[in-house]
Amino acid sequence: MSYKVNTLPKHILVSDETEKFLTESILGGSTIDFLSDNGAFAEGQIGSYEPVNIMKTDLIYQDGRICSLESLGDVALTQTDIYVKPLAFMQSYCKADLWPLWSSEVMRAKKSAKTMDEILFADAIMASLKQANKEQLERNVWQGKEVAGQSATFNGFLEQLKTGTVDLSTATGTKLYEKIISAYLLMPVAVTSNADFRIFIGTELYNQYVAEIAPLNLYNKLEPLAVFGTSATFVICDGLADSKKIVFSRARNLQGKGDITSEGTEIESFYVEKEDTMYIRGRFGIGVKPVFVQEIGVLDVA
Numbered sequence: 001m002s003y004k005v006n007t008l009p010k011h012i013l014v015s016d017e018t019e020k021f022l023t024e025s026i027l028g029g030s031t032i033d034f035l036s037d038n039g040a041f042a043e044g045q046i047g048s049y050e051p052v053n054i055m056k057t058d059l060i061y062q063d064g065r066i067c068s069l070e071s072l073g074d075v076a077l078t079q080t081d082i083y084v085k086p087l088a089f090m091q092s093y094c095k096a097d098l099w100p101l102w103s104s105e106v107m108r109a110k111k112s113a114k115t116m117d118e119i120l121f122a123d124a125i126m127a128s129l130k131q132a133n134k135e136q137l138e139r140n141v142w143q144g145k146e147v148a149g150q151s152a153t154f155n156g157f158l159e160q161l162k163t164g165t166v167d168l169s170t171a172t173g174t175k176l177y178e179k180i181i182s183a184y185l186l187m188p189v190a191v192t193s194n195a196d197f198r199i200f201i202g203t204e205l206y207n208q209y210v211a212e213i214a215p216l217n218l219y220n221k222l223e224p225l226a227v228f229g230t231s232a233t234f235v236i237c238d239g240l241a242d243s244k245k246i247v248f249s250r251a252r253n254l255q256g257k258g259d260i261t262s263e264g265t266e267i268e269s270f271y272v273e274k275e276d277t278m279y280i281r282g283r284f285g286i287g288v289k290p291v292f293v294q295e296i297g298v299l300d301v302a
Contacts, residue, residue, distance in 0.1 A: 003102060003118050005095050005271065005278050008125070011118050012269035012280060017126035021267050022260035022284055025130045029138035031200070031237045035256055038196050044257030046264040046285030049081040052255045054291060082257045084285040085154040086264070091129060093278045101128065129280060135238065141256070141288055142239035157254060158245055158298070160290050166191075166248070166297035176205065176301060177212045180246065181229040183299040187248050191295045192232065196251040199232050202240035205301065248297035249290070259285035 012018055027036055035041040044050035060072040102116075105124045109116040144156035171183040180199065184192065191197060201209070213228045225234045232248075240247070259265055268281045290296055 009269035011122035025133040038251035041256040044084040046259035050257045082287045082289045088283045090281040138239040164293040168297045184230045200247040244302035246299040256288040
């Protein structure tokens with residue numbers, strides 16, 4: 001059995017993978033997944049500036065034996081805005097484009113004792129597109145850079161953390177793990193002592209770190225994400241890959257907004273007979289912004 005490009009869109013539109021596309025490809029990246037679990041990523045309206053309010057409270061104790069107390073504590077409400085950048089894509093597929101994927105999915109189905117049909121094929125197409133979108137967004141969340149004249153670009157965290165952060169330039173060490181420990185000790189204790197403090201690291205640097213500490217840790221095995229020589233924990237972020245940057249931050253200091261449910265978002269599929277081509281089109285919004293950058297450290301290990 002083969003497939004017909006002109007009938008695929010109707011299967012795309014009812015595919016389980018299409019229903020999950022926006023949630024899993026946008027919220028499923030390692031960074032956004034962690035931030036949303038920690039309350040630092042929320043819904044916002046596509047194309048709008050969405051407020052982020054963070055309260056910092058300083059307590060001053062007084063003598064509890066007296067009746068008349070003074071208002072000495074300080075409560076500071078910090079508000080910033082995140083622009084939910086409208087993003088879109090449109091992918092075109094002719095029969096020749098899809099044939100290699102069809103062939104591989106036929107073999108996959110046979111191994112599972114299933115018969116390949118257009119419904120399963122539509123699922124496979126959307127699963128592939130979902131994965132590609134997730135990987136691209138994960139990278140842009142960290143390494144995105146707004147380019148003049150290119151309206152589909154936006155600044156990721158690293159671009160917004162070029163100034164004003166904790167100075168980690170004096171971190172020392174010849175090995176990567178030594179530099180991480182040194183940088184950790186340069187961070188303010190008031191930051192590192194918080195439960196949501198993490199060290200965000202790219203996959204390739206994490207692999208290098210693991211290789212370095214393996215011979216040092218033979219009799220006292222750490223949890224996989226525990227940071228050797230510190231009380232911190234890693235978050236492995238594919239979006240930091242190849243940046244040679246390691247970020248020391250609380251989750252609440254890395255804020256994001258996304259729109260995957262409003263009328264301005266969509267996933268559509270349609271067939272153009274004149275071109276004998278199927279199209280898949282999507283629209284959604286996302287934006288990120290660091291807050292209290294003076295509490296964030298960026299270690300350059302290049």
